[in-house]
Amino acid sequence: MMRQPGPGAADPDGGPPAVCVLGLGRVGLAVAAALASHGGRVCGVDIDPRRVAMVAGHLPADDEPGLAELLGQHRFSACSSHADGIRRTSVTYVIVPTPSDDRGGYELRHVQRSFEQIGHALAQSDEPHTVVLASTVLPGATRYALQPVLEDASGRAVGDGLDLCYSPPFVALGSVLRDFLHPDFALLGVADGATGREVETVYRRVLGPGVPIRTMSIENAELTKLAVNTFLTMKITFANTLAALCDHLPGGDVDTVTDAVGSDSRVGPQLLTGGFGYGGPCLPRDNAALALLAEVVGVPPELARATDAADRWFSAHRAEALVARLRPESTAVILGAAYKAGTSVVDASQSLELARVLAAAGVHVVVYDQRAASAAGRVLAAAVAAGTVRIVDEPADLPRSPDLVVIATTDAQLTDLALDLRPALLADPWRLVTRERWPAGTEVLQYGRPNATRPDDAAFNAVRSLWADRSESPERIGPGGTGMDALVAED
Numbered sequence: 001m002m003r004q005p006g007p008g009a010a011d012p013d014g015g016p017p018a019v020c021v022l023g024l025g026r027v028g029l030a031v032a033a034a035l036a037s038h039g040g041r042v043c044g045v046d047i048d049p050r051r052v053a054m055v056a057g058h059l060p061a062d063d064e065p066g067l068a069e070l071l072g073q074h075r076f077s078a079c080s081s082h083a084d085g086i087r088r089t090s091v092t093y094v095i096v097p098t099p100s101d102d103r104g105g106y107e108l109r110h111v112q113r114s115f116e117q118i119g120h121a122l123a124q125s126d127e128p129h130t131v132v133l134a135s136t137v138l139p140g141a142t143r144y145a146l147q148p149v150l151e152d153a154s155g156r157a158v159g160d161g162l163d164l165c166y167s168p169p170f171v172a173l174g175s176v177l178r179d180f181l182h183p184d185f186a187l188l189g190v191a192d193g194a195t196g197r198e199v200e201t202v203y204r205r206v207l208g209p210g211v212p213i214r215t216m217s218i219e220n221a222e223l224t225k226l227a228v229n230t231f232l233t234m235k236i237t238f239a240n241t242l243a244a245l246c247d248h249l250p251g252g253d254v255d256t257v258t259d260a261v262g263s264d265s266r267v268g269p270q271l272l273t274g275g276f277g278y279g280g281p282c283l284p285r286d287n288a289a290l291a292l293l294a295e296v297v298g299v300p301p302e303l304a305r306a307t308d309a310a311d312r313w314f315s316a317h318r319a320e321a322l323v324a325r326l327r328p329e330s331t332a333v334i335l336g337a338a339y340k341a342g343t344s345v346v347d348a349s350q351s352l353e354l355a356r357v358l359a360a361a362g363v364h365v366v367v368y369d370q371r372a373a374s375a376a377g378r379v380l381a382a383a384v385a386a387g388t389v390r391i392v393d394e395p396a397d398l399p400r401s402p403d404l405v406v407i408a409t410t411d412a413q414l415t416d417l418a419l420d421l422r423p424a425l426l427a428d429p430w431r432l433v434t435r436e437r438w439p440a441g442t443e444v445l446q447y448g449r450p451n452a453t454r455p456d457d458a459a460f461n462a463v464r465s466l467w468a469d470r471s472e473s474p475e476r477i478g479p480g481g482t483g484m485d486a487l488v489a490e491d
């Protein structure tokens with residue numbers, strides 16, 4: 001094939017390397033905008049024309065803080081042609097979906113397709129190029145499943161003017177720009193010691209001098225990404241375990257405990273808030289992937305599995321407890337449909353799972369979310385069609401004095417709304433309603449604190465039995481009393 005010289009390698013203004021970002025989704029669009037905001041020329045490419053149109057400001061962008069202001073800047077362009085985007089740049093970031101597969105790993109078909117497209121574009125040029133995978137994958141995938149695709153399609157070998165790196169961002173939805181530009185560290189996996197220089201140059205410019213770049217092998221970087229996410233879920237689940245223990249302790253208060261535990265610098269305070277369990281497009285799937293890797297190489301997978309099993313157990317147990325408090329035909333309002341405050345994303349939302357459980361028990365459920373109502377409607381389409389769940393985005397459409405209100409996310413405006421509704425029972429998993437605001441006539445249930453408005457002697461008795469005559473100790477204290485061991489064993 002005839003190779004054409006590409007204009008890619010150097011920026012015409014003599015600036016930092018020009019970057020192509022393949023995949024302008026929830027993460028890619030903001031990452032591309034962040035790269036362009038710091039002086040580099042960036043060309044985004046997406047197979048979805050609506051995402052391409054967002055870059056020029058022709059369509060409203062995602063509701064990421066700061067993103068709208070960065071669209072339409074002259075250094076940031078987008079197109080639908082992989083060849084155009086790649087040949088005008090010297091570094092290509094790939095941030096396309098890697099959905100979970102039925103074993104718990106990540107599907108690679110979108111990344112493979114992207115690597116083919118990059119390979120075909122690079123086959124036409126002799127210019128040096130660096131390909132950086134940023135999507136979440138299992139350790140080994142980049143080198144063993146994806147590098148051959150790139151080499152076959154380009155007719156070039158990695159190491160010979162073609163660099164391959166793995167560099168996933170640590171960004172949470174709702175703060176992608178901030179997290180990308182100000183991370184605790186940047187993670188850079190390189191094919192061998194001599195590669196990755198172009199990416200380091202990009203990072204040095206974008207991230208500033210204070211951010212360490214952890215450069216390591218591709219496989220170590222793949223594992224590091226997975227390790228951070230799975231460690232975070234373990235931390236959240238640990239906080240939820242403390243919350244469930246505090247439910248049964250006279251005067252228990254999970255925030256007092258986690259504040260103190262988190263102030264130990266070996267532990268740290270972040271993601272140590274007991275609440276509603278973890279959801280979203282990322283965290284719920286990463287333990288399954290780590291467990292799969294562990295199992296395949298013969299390492300105990302139980303730690304990762306137990307985290308997920310405990311998370312599911314807490315959700316199911318909390319939902320059952322609410323169902324037990326309601327009669328069929330009762331009305332329940334769930335405030336917040338997204339997996340966390342500040343986003344319209346409903347993937348693996350704990351709130352929608354609760355809606356399903358309550359509706360299945362015959363409760364009339366109304367879910368409120370200003371941003372996520374339409375996405376929630378798609379997820380709960382069957383229940384909405386059956387008339388068991390109603391989804392609204394206007395406070396005026398909420399029923400007054402329902403039997404139950406649940407404040408599902410930490411969105412500040414939901415607290416006022418919950419109080420206005422004057423429910424009989426108010427479930428406040430995140431303990432957002434301060435005691436002086438508890439409305440008269442409403443029973444308030446806060447996860448991680450004993451039910452102060454209706455003290456439950458049975459819960460305290462469970463603790464007292466620790467010191468009772470062993471013959472009187474209830475079975476539930478013994479192993480298996482919660483059914484958790486069965487859950488782990490089933491996985």
Ligand SMILES: NC(=O)C1=CN([C@@H]2O[C@H](COP(=O)(O)OP(=O)(O)OC[C@H]3O[C@@H](n4cnc5c(N)ncnc54)[C@H](O)[C@@H]3O)[C@@H](O)[C@H]2O)C=CC1
Pocket residue numbers: 022023024025026027028045046047048051095096097098110113114117134135136137168169170171172173281282
């Ligand atoms: N959502 C999150 O908070 C985070 C996600 N990640 C990882 O980043 C990756 C992407 O995630 P999201 O941005 O959430 O996905 P997304 O689904 O929001 O966006 C992916 C984009 O890629 C585009 N695309 C698919 N195939 C393409 C191709 N061949 N060429 C060009 N564009 C293509 C799609 O049209 C879509 O716009 C996943 O691996 C995810 O695990 C990493 C950190 C955070």
Ligand SMILES: O=C(O)[C@H]1O[C@H](OP(=O)(O)OP(=O)(O)OC[C@H]2O[C@@H](n3ccc(=O)[nH]c3=O)[C@H](O)[C@@H]2O)[C@H](O)[C@@H](O)[C@@H]1O
Pocket residue numbers: 136169170171172173229232236270271272273274275276277278279280281282283339340
């Ligand atoms: O790899 C990824 O995709 C990303 O996954 C998470 O980002 P995200 O899922 O957007 O959101 P988080 O803010 O971490 O929250 C995740 C879930 O944990 C819950 N959570 C969070 C904090 C906490 O203390 N307790 C708790 O239950 C939240 O409500 C939410 O459901 C990580 O925070 C990012 O660093 C990572 O890059």
